[in-house]
Amino acid sequence: MAAAVVPTTTWYLILAAALFAIGMTGVLVRRNPLIMFMCIELMLNAVNLTFVALATELTDINGQTAVFFVLVVAAAEVVVGLGIIVSIMRRRQQATADDLAALKG
Amino acid sequence: MFAAETLTGPSIPWFTLSPLLALLIGACVLMLGGSLLPQWPRGLYGIVTALSAATSIVLCFFLWDNLSDGRPETIIGDALAFDHFAVLGTISICVAVLLASLTTSDYLVREGEDGPELFVLYLSAAIGGIVMVAAQDLIVLFLGLETLSLALYVLAASNRRREESQEAGLKYFILGGFSSAFFLYGIALIYGATKHTNLGRIMETLSSQQAFPRNDVLLLAGVGLLLVGLAFKVAAVPFQVWTPDVYQGAPTPVTSFMASAGKTAAFAALLRVSVTALESRVDDWRPVVWVLAVLSLVVGSVLAVTQTNVKRMLAYSSISHAGFILLGVEAASHTGSASAADGIASAMTYLLLYTVLVIGTFTIVGLVAGRGDSASNLTDFRGLGRRRPALALALTVFLLAQAGMPLTSGFVAKFGVIRAAVETSSYAIAIIAMLASVIGAFLYLRIMVSAWMEDAEGQDAAPPVPFLSGLAVTAAVAFTLVVGIVPGWLLDATRQVITLAGR
Numbered sequence: 001m002a003a004a005v006v007p008t009t010t011w012y013l014i015l016a017a018a019l020f021a022i023g024m025t026g027v028l029v030r031r032n033p034l035i036m037f038m039c040i041e042l043m044l045n046a047v048n049l050t051f052v053a054l055a056t057e058l059t060d061i062n063g064q065t066a067v068f069f070v071l072v073v074a075a076a077e078v079v080v081g082l083g084i085i086v087s088i089m090r091r092r093q094q095a096t097a098d099d100l101a102a103l104k105g
Numbered sequence: 106m107f108a109a110e111t112l113t114g115p116s117i118p119w120f121t122l123s124p125l126l127a128l129l130i131g132a133c134v135l136m137l138g139g140s141l142l143p144q145w146p147r148g149l150y151g152i153v154t155a156l157s158a159a160t161s162i163v164l165c166f167f168l169w170d171n172l173s174d175g176r177p178e179t180i181i182g183d184a185l186a187f188d189h190f191a192v193l194g195t196i197s198i199c200v201a202v203l204l205a206s207l208t209t210s211d212y213l214v215r216e217g218e219d220g221p222e223l224f225v226l227y228l229s230a231a232i233g234g235i236v237m238v239a240a241q242d243l244i245v246l247f248l249g250l251e252t253l254s255l256a257l258y259v260l261a262a263s264n265r266r267r268e269e270s271q272e273a274g275l276k277y278f279i280l281g282g283f284s285s286a287f288f289l290y291g292i293a294l295i296y297g298a299t300k301h302t303n304l305g306r307i308m309e310t311l312s313s314q315q316a317f318p319r320n321d322v323l324l325l326a327g328v329g330l331l332l333v334g335l336a337f338k339v340a341a342v343p344f345q346v347w348t349p350d351v352y353q354g355a356p357t358p359v360t361s362f363m364a365s366a367g368k369t370a371a372f373a374a375l376l377r378v379s380v381t382a383l384e385s386r387v388d389d390w391r392p393v394v395w396v397l398a399v400l401s402l403v404v405g406s407v408l409a410v411t412q413t414n415v416k417r418m419l420a421y422s423s424i425s426h427a428g429f430i431l432l433g434v435e436a437a438s439h440t441g442s443a444s445a446a447d448g449i450a451s452a453m454t455y456l457l458l459y460t461v462l463v464i465g466t467f468t469i470v471g472l473v474a475g476r477g478d479s480a481s482n483l484t485d486f487r488g489l490g491r492r493r494p495a496l497a498l499a500l501t502v503f504l505l506a507q508a509g510m511p512l513t514s515g516f517v518a519k520f521g522v523i524r525a526a527v528e529t530s531s532y533a534i535a536i537i538a539m540l541a542s543v544i545g546a547f548l549y550l551r552i553m554v555s556a557w558m559e560d561a562e563g564q565d566a567a568p569p570v571p572f573l574s575g576l577a578v579t580a581a582v583a584f585t586l587v588v589g590i591v592p593g594w595l596l597d598a599t600r601q602v603i604t605l606a607g608r
Contacts, residue, residue: 077282
């Protein structure tokens with residue numbers, strides 16, 4: 001058997017960066033508001049992973065507590081975001097971001 | 106490891122926080138009173154909001170006096186800063202709440218709606234904004250930013266009958282959330298590089314050269330992401346795409362609040378973070394600010410001219426104003442030179458003056474646009490000079506001020522930032538700013554020509570001017586002219602904002 005590979009902080013940072021990039025691409029590419037919104041949540045959670053990984057490496061508690069604040073903010077964003085999305089969906093079935101084009105110029 | 110008895114909470118200076126508390130109490134009264142008591146008389150919600158904002162402003166004056174005796178300091182375990190800078194930002198935001206709540210009151214009557222929700226959201230957005238202005242810790246700054254933004258998303262989408270408003274709300278929400286994620290990632294990476302989120306400690310760590318090479322990469326990436334997040338919020342080019350849509354779609358009083366309070370809070374945060382925490386890295390972020398400023402100035406002014414909707418025009422003009430304020434930030438980045446402090450002072454003065462100007466302008470646009478904000482095209486302003494001379498005159502004053510005409514507050518603002526740029530030898534950017542303001546003047550003249558010199562066809566109805574909106578516009582005109590003619594007192598006062606806490 002090969003020697004156990006011990007993941008270092010860098011691994012976690014790279015994973016988080018990858019997740020953040022996936023979320024970012026999703027927001028830019030996908031057209032469904034709900035999916036775009038989920039991608040934003042993915043970006044926030046990637047940041048959470050970064051915070052935890054860095055806090056572990058620095059042996060500092062502040063990075064861990066920051067995650068709690070981020071979680072609360074993400075929850076509040078869900079409430080507001082879903083509220084706005086639902087009120088649009090109620091008006092028209094199957095809203096995609098491309099349908100929302102009354103404002104341009 | 107952390108026994109309960111070893112934990113001591115930080116001491117909380119309640120009087121220093123009193124402007125924040127006044128707004129919070131106002132919000133609670135509105136929320137509880139609005140839901141527990143039967144329908145309030147019309148306009149009372151707006152009056153209560155205006156009163157709590159006015160109380161907050163008065164308290165700020167007391168705090169300003171107190172500060173002039175003592176030194177700036179950080180409070181509540183270094184989480185917030187208490188200095189002239191924070192107090193001036195608080196005053197700007199409270200002025201925005203005060204004026205916007207008066208005009209929103211009339212807006213609700215016109216739309217046939219009522220209720221405390223918009224006012225509660227104004228107040229909570231203002232609380233978030235004030236926290237941003239004073240934040241001395243990146244996490245606190247993030248919380249303030251989200252409090253402000255979440256309230257603004259709902260405000261933008263608040264008119265449920267108009268699809269444009271809903272669309273604006275959704276677009277603002279998606280792009281706002283997107284930029285918040287960048288901002289937060291920036292905080293995380295800066296934390297990784299310095300082990301701190303407190304601005305003062307970050308500054309110490311960075312200036313003591315403890316950072317080693319890998320951390321330098323983390324730090325630079327973090328600073329970049331942080332700047333992207335803030336540039337989204339202040340609507341600097343190339344992060345401005347949401348601005349025209351959201352400004353056009355949101356209810357007009359909300360747009361005025363967004364353009365004033367939102368910008369003030371984000372710019373104050375940008376200034377404090379870059380000048381305090383990243384002081385020893387000015388050479389790294391100054392070019393970024395320079396590029397943002399130039400792009401905002403040019404793109405904002407040029408695209409504004411091509412628009413046909415007045416709300417969109419003003420949105421692009423607000424982008425170009427963001428460029429001017431960035432000029433002040435750029436000047437503030439020359440920390441070595443003696444006049445760098447002028448950059449901070451002139452940017453903050455600009456924000457205060459712009460707050461009053463932009464709310465006044467948008468209030469008139471809202472009055473002309475009428476029910477459902479439907480008539481905000483340039484053609485709808487035709488003949489305003491004959492239909493409502495007083496309103497057209499006030500609009501002219503605001504537009505001239507936005508263009509930077511002497512004898513108006515806009516001149517004082519623009520002169521301040523350009524002088525700061527010239528004194529720090531940033532000649533190129535100062536010249537670009539002056540050219541941009543010439544291009545921008547064309548836009549304001551177009552609206553004025555439409556209002557005074559073109560004839561209205563089939564639009565003989567004069568837009569009604571309700572009392573509270575009239576009051577707000579009159580006060581804004583008076584302030585614009587008084588500051589324009591005798592600016593000395595204001596400039597003397599704002600010269601004090603240059604000493605930031607913890608520096």
